[in-house]
Amino acid sequence: MRQEISALMDGELFDDEAEALFDGVRRDQDAHQDWAIYHLIGDALRQPEHIHCDLSARVSERMQDEPVVMAPRARASTQRLRNIALSAAASLVAVAVVSWMSLQISPEVAPQLAMKQPALSPASARIQPKSNDYLMAHHEFSPSSEMNGGASYIRTVSYYPEEK
Amino acid sequence: MAEKEIDQLLVERVQRGDKHAFDLLVSKYQRKLGRLISRFVRDPAEAEDVTQDAFIKAYRALPGFRGDSAFYTWLYRIGINTAKNHLLANKRRPPTSTPFDAEESESFEDAGLLHEVSTPENELMSKQVVDVVQASLQQLPEDLRSALTLREIEGLSYEEIASVMNCPIGTVRSRIFRAREAVAENLRPLLETSKGNRW
Numbered sequence: 001m002r003q004e005i006s007a008l009m010d011g012e013l014f015d016d017e018a019e020a021l022f023d024g025v026r027r028d029q030d031a032h033q034d035w036a037i038y039h040l041i042g043d044a045l046r047q048p049e050h051i052h053c054d055l056s057a058r059v060s061e062r063m064q065d066e067p068v069v070m071a072p073r074a075r076a077s078t079q080r081l082r083n084i085a086l087s088a089a090a091s092l093v094a095v096a097v098v099s100w101m102s103l104q105i106s107p108e109v110a111p112q113l114a115m116k117q118p119a120l121s122p123a124s125a126r127i128q129p130k131s132n133d134y135l136m137a138h139h140e141f142s143p144s145s146e147m148n149g150g151a152s153y154i155r156t157v158s159y160y161p162e163e164k
Numbered sequence: 165m166a167e168k169e170i171d172q173l174l175v176e177r178v179q180r181g182d183k184h185a186f187d188l189l190v191s192k193y194q195r196k197l198g199r200l201i202s203r204f205v206r207d208p209a210e211a212e213d214v215t216q217d218a219f220i221k222a223y224r225a226l227p228g229f230r231g232d233s234a235f236y237t238w239l240y241r242i243g244i245n246t247a248k249n250h251l252l253a254n255k256r257r258p259p260t261s262t263p264f265d266a267e268e269s270e271s272f273e274d275a276g277l278l279h280e281v282s283t284p285e286n287e288l289m290s291k292q293v294v295d296v297v298q299a300s301l302q303q304l305p306e307d308l309r310s311a312l313t314l315r316e317i318e319g320l321s322y323e324e325i326a327s328v329m330n331c332p333i334g335t336v337r338s339r340i341f342r343a344r345e346a347v348a349e350n351l352r353p354l355l356e357t358s359k360g361n362r363w
Binding site for chain 1: 167170186187191196202216226227228229294297337345347352
């Protein structure tokens with residue numbers, strides 16, 4: 001266990017390994033002492049001018065009279081879980097909205113549009129502004145009238161700038 | 165996992181009711197906190213009492229610690245406030261000539277500014293501990309001594325040490341452990357003889 005304690009105090013263990021080791025140290029007084037001595041060595045090397053006797057026994061003694069402190073579950077992990085849940089929920093909502101919108105166009109329309117649009121484009125390029133009145137009067141016969149909603153007016157609207 | 169994260173794991177254990185985890189934090193930070201407090205409270209016996217008080221206050225306040233700052237920064241702040249309150253309660257003014265806060269204390273290295281008065285017994289014991297550590301370090305093989313020095317004094321990570329020493333990280337881990345254990349082996353008899361005054 002000593003080698004794990006050495007690695008732990010250097011921050012070289014993963015979280016789950018550290019948790020397991022802390023459980024072990026809790027049960028093993030010698031392991032606690034190893035933890036204390038390794039830290040004493042580090043302090044003696046870094047600040048040799050300030051090495052005093054061990055206060056931990058006295059603090060521990062005084063803590064016998066202290067009530068056990070309890071706090072809400074660790075915020076960090078809770079917050080992390082909440083963020084993941086919110087992200088997943090947002091993704092699901094986005095997928096649902098996109099699916100719902102795609103269902104608003106009847107399934108047979110999409111292939112028709114795909115086939116007809118390329119044929120319409122060259123024709124629309126040859127149409128002169130003076131043809132607009134004719135097109136407006138007969139737009140219900142246009143193939144685009146199969147489209148739902150206001151989409152059938154899109155082509156008409158796009159001609160106004162040319163008319164000016 | 166950085167040092168801050170190790171402390172956070174221990175703090176969360178204390179917050180779940182594990183008092184033993186707080187003992188590990190005390191073992192880790194007692195000398196750093198004591199060193200900081202001795203800048204305010206010059207009498208060593210008083211400084212020790214204030215250090216203990218600071219730890220108890222920190223323990224009581226831990227349920228409210230949210231981890232926004234590092235644990236040691238938070239602890240040092242409590243230490244400074246406890247020392248200042250102690251001086252005010254005894255109608256003494258805290259030193260104001262050298263502005264000082266918790267963040268600065270992390271990088272404070274000028275030992276010459278420290279005003280430390282120790283009892284002869286403590287002073288002797290301190291000297292013995294430091295001497296044993298230094299002598300043990302010098303007796304170590306070069307590779308172990310370098311690994312421990314790079315870690316404890318220079319603060320390098322295992323990955324950085326592996327790069328400097330041109331060896332695998334697993335070797336670094338092993339060298340540092342063996343170095344610590346060699347020093348600890350020499351320290352244990354000394355610490356055993358001062359059981360009444362544990363180190």
